[in-house]
Amino acid sequence: MLSEEDTLFPPDNRAKLLQQCAMELLVLTAEAAMVIIIMRRQKEAEIVAARERRRMKRQRRVWVKQWLLRRVRFGQYEQLMVELGAEDQSSFKNVLRMEPDILREILQCVSHRIQKKDTFFRKALEPGLKLAITLRYLATGNSYKSLQYSFRVAHNTICKFIPEICQAIINEYTAEVMICPTTPEAWKEVAKGFKTAWNFPHCVGAIDGKHIAIRKPIQGVSYYYNYKGFFSTVLLAVVDADYKFLYVDIGANGAGSGAGIFNDTDLKRALEDGRIGLPPPEPLPNDNQPIGYFLVGDDAFALKPWMMKPLPPRNMTVGQRIYNYRLSRVRRVVENA
Structure with a gap:
């Protein structure tokens, strides 16, 4: 016994009707989406045109005050x-x-x-x-x-x-x-200045980084936010005994440490490869053991044959205290420069 619905819409016709309705719905949806896109583009074009009209209306009242x-x-x-x-x-x-x-x-x-x-x-x-x-x-x-x-x-x-x-x-x-020495004789002149002014022989430069405050950047915000609580770029510098700059690296992001920035510089690679031209090791005054020439930095820098840093402050002998005192005096050169 067929129902009234089956009589009006046989199964074959009903399937075709559903398929046709689905297709029409899909077409209508696509058309609606296209209309929305077109309306949105028209709205954006109107906004741009309005901005352009406002810009054209803003005529200079005076050429110069x-x-x-x-x-x-x-x-x-x-x-x-x-x-x-x-x-x-x-x-x-x-x-x-x-x-x-x-x-x-x-x-x-x-x-x-x-x-x-x-x-x-x-x-x-x-x-x-x-x-x-x-x-x-x-x-x-x-x-x-x-x-x-x-x-x-x-x-x-x-x-x-x-x-x-x-x-x-x-x-x-x-x-x-700003001339960075490249020969042993030039480096010895720098070391002579540190020995004469600060009583610290074989030192060929004091190195440190300085945070230069900048405005908050639009992109890469976290890269420029330093540990001091402001946005900055870093100036890394090597200075001689007379407060003259021998080498600078400018523009590193403020989130990096001085030692981390130094590791990516040409100066670090030249020191490791021996291309910087440092003099060969020589004995210190009143000594017979050869000691190499070196830079001085703070605790952030790694200890290397060509990089001296302060000793840990615990259980120091008198000689170690004197060493830390004289090294800190030398490091003040770059901080004051």
Whole structure:
């Protein structure tokens, strides 16, 4: 006995109907998804267009603010620094951390790298002004806005030329002032300085790392968060007895330790391979046992034939205490540099 439903929809027709409904539902779903995607893209396009319209509407009200144009009459570089250079050179040094003669010498060396051409719209900033702003920024860490009001140069201009001036100084002076010794005779001169100044023979450099605070990066946050509780990059340096830098490694992430950063440097590989040119071992004064030449570092560095570090502070003899005392004096050179 067939039911009314079986009479209206026989089994064969019912299967075909279900299949057709499923296909139609699938098509409708795909169409709905496509409509959603199209609507979303249209919405994004409208947002972009609205942003572009707002950007086009934001026209400059003035080409340059009038108080910036009075820089020659009231600017710090044109007025105050001229007075300090002529009347009070100690205060001039306090402003830029150097004497006027040294500033002029640096300006003479880098001016050809930082000089810009005048245009029909405006005159280029003087190289001396840009150098003074850069040195003041490096000396104090003042914000661009603060430098804007003292030197009467727009902050969005300062933020563009400070990296250029820094790179120009690096390109000009790296080969001249930062020379890492490569011969036994040059290393012996460095060791002579440590023996004379700090009574620590056979030392060819003090090594340490310095955390340079930076803003929180957008990516890789954990790589730059150091154990001191702020974001930083690391400056690893080797310094001689006169506080002069012999070698630097700049830009390592702040989460790394000084020893870990040192392990990835060319200096470490050169020391291990013997390519650095250290003198052969020689006896210390009033001794006959040959001792190699070495760097000095803190507890974070591994003890090596070419790396000396403090002894553990427990149960030390008088001689060991004297050794730790003299080594800590030598390490202060790099910390103060």
